Each structure stands twice: as C-alpha cells, then as structure tokens.
Amino acid sequence: METRIEINCTTGEVTEIELTQAELDQRETDRIAYEMEQANKEAKAADKATARTALLQRLGITEAEAELLK
Amino acid sequence: MATTFTLIKTYTLATATASFDFTSIPSTFTDLCLKLSTRSDYTQIYDPIGLQINGDTTSTYYTRRLYGNGATATSDAPSNPSTVAAIGLSVGASSTASTFGNLEVYFPNAFGSTQKSFSCDAASENNATTAYATFTANLWTGTAAISSLKILSANGTANFVTYSSASLYGILKA
Numbered sequence: 001m002e003t004r005i006e007i008n009c010t011t012g013e014v015t016e017i018e019l020t021q022a023e024l025d026q027r028e029t030d031r032i033a034y035e036m037e038q039a040n041k042e043a044k045a046a047d048k049a050t051a052r053t054a055l056l057q058r059l060g061i062t063e064a065e066a067e068l069l070k
Numbered sequence: 071m072a073t074t075f076t077l078i079k080t081y082t083l084a085t086a087t088a089s090f091d092f093t094s095i096p097s098t099f100t101d102l103c104l105k106l107s108t109r110s111d112y113t114q115i116y117d118p119i120g121l122q123i124n125g126d127t128t129s130t131y132y133t134r135r136l137y138g139n140g141a142t143a144t145s146d147a148p149s150n151p152s153t154v155a156a157i158g159l160s161v162g163a164s165s166t167a168s169t170f171g172n173l174e175v176y177f178p179n180a181f182g183s184t185q186k187s188f189s190c191d192a193a194s195e196n197n198a199t200t201a202y203a204t205f206t207a208n209l210w211t212g213t214a215a216i217s218s219l220k221i222l223s224a225n226g227t228a229n230f231v232t233y234s235s236a237s238l239y240g241i242l243k244a
Binding site for chain 2: 009030
C-alpha cells in the first residue's frame with residue numbers, strides 16, 4: 001500500500017492517506033517521463049563521446065593530448 | 071533581513087511514504103521557506119526531488135539547474151515545461167546507509183498574484199567519491215497564492231524513508 005502524508009498547516013493535523021488510482025497513475029506517468037529524460041540525456045552524452053572520439057582520430061591526437069589543449 | 075522566520079509546521083516520517091503534502095498554508099506571511107532532510111528507496115546514490123504547487127500537475131514548471139558530483143559540473147534545463155519542478159538531488163538507497171540529503175527551497179512573494187519563482191539548493195551525502203550538490207532556479211507559471219506544496223520523488227517510483235523530514239517556515243517582510 002503506497003501512501004502520502006498530508007500536513008494541514010492550519011489545524012496541525014497530520015494524516016496518512018492511501019494513494020488513489022489517479023495518483024498511482026500519475027506516479028507511473030512521472031516514472032516514464034523521468035526514464036525518458038534520463039535515456040535522452042544518456043543518448044546525447046553517448047553521441048557527444050562518439051563525435052569526440054571521431055574528431056580526435058581525424059586530428060591524430062590522443063585523449064591525453066586533447067586534455068592539454070583545454 | 072526577515073522580520074520573522076516562523077516555523078509553520080514540521081514533520082518527520084514514522085513510515086515510508088510517497089510524498090509530503092503541506093496543505094492549508096496560512097497566507098499571513100510574505101515568503102515561504104521549505105527545508106528537507108530526506109532519503110529515499112530509489113536504487114541510485116541520488117534521488118531527484120520534485121515539487122508541485124497547489125495540486126497543479128500540468129506542464130507549468132520550468133527549471134534551470136547547476137549541479138556537480140565531485141568530478142564534473144553540469145548546467146542544464148531538464149525537460150521544460152514539466153509537470154513537476156525539479157528542485158534538487160537528495161540521497162537514494164545506494165548512498166551510505168543512514169545518510170540523508172538536505173535541501174532548501176525559498177519562495178519570495180509566495181502569496182502574490184504573479185507567477186512564482188523560487189530557488190533551491192541541495193546537497194546529498196555519501197561516504198564515497200560521488201555525491202551531488204545542486205542549485206536550481208525554478209518558475210511556476212501559476213499566479214494563485216501558494217496554498218499547498220507537494221514534495222515527492224520525481225522518478226515516480228520511490229518512497230521517502232523513515233526519519234525523512236520536512237519543515238515549512240513563513241517569513242514576513244524579508
């Protein structure tokens with residue numbers, strides 16, 4: 001059973017409430033959105049690394065030598 | 071300088087839960103400040119913390135983020151607009167046992183009738199090479215006074231673990 005804690009700032013009452021189906025659905029939506037964002041970020045990083053490797057090969061320098069240029 | 075910095079309500083979890091929901095926030099202040107000490111059961115060393123205002127789960131949140139992990143520093147904008155404000159990285163289940171991350175959110179002019187900007191800083195904790203420090207600038211495009219805040223783990227799966235805590239403060243005439 002998944003729950004949320006509701007803290008009423010006016011009355012001070014604290015209630016543990018079981019998540020509704022709509023809230024569970026929202027969590028699933030959030031999970032998918034987060035995983036997609038992470039996957040996109042990883043894909044961009046992988047593309048950048050591939051492009052960097054290709055560029056270093058064209059330039060004929062090593063990764064360590066490229067670091068010296070920074 | 072704040073005239074007052076008043077604790078509205080604080081709560082420490084006795085059992086794991088998906089979110090902290092502060093409701094019926096009194097509008098007798100000018101600003102709000104939220105302080106979190108959290109750890110979640112997310113299976114990473116970090117846990118992305120999210121925030122929603124007034125129950126708004128639509129794409130009305132924008133984030134600009136700067137974060138470092140001990141090796142690299144990154145500046146980015148997570149998917150904008152989003153259904154949740156990304157307010158920082160706290161501690162997940164793979165960090166050192168019994169450690170908690172801290173996070174602070176400041177809402178200036180929280181009860182005005184304009185869009186709400188807020189800033190966040192967070193630090194995770196881990197007895198290892200990698201831990202995260204996060205700074206974000208956020209915007210909620212809603213214009214209503216803030217009456218409720220939901221704090222959740224933005225990955226959609228994790229729960230905050232026992233002893234995680236959230237404290238909400240009201241500031242008058244900062």
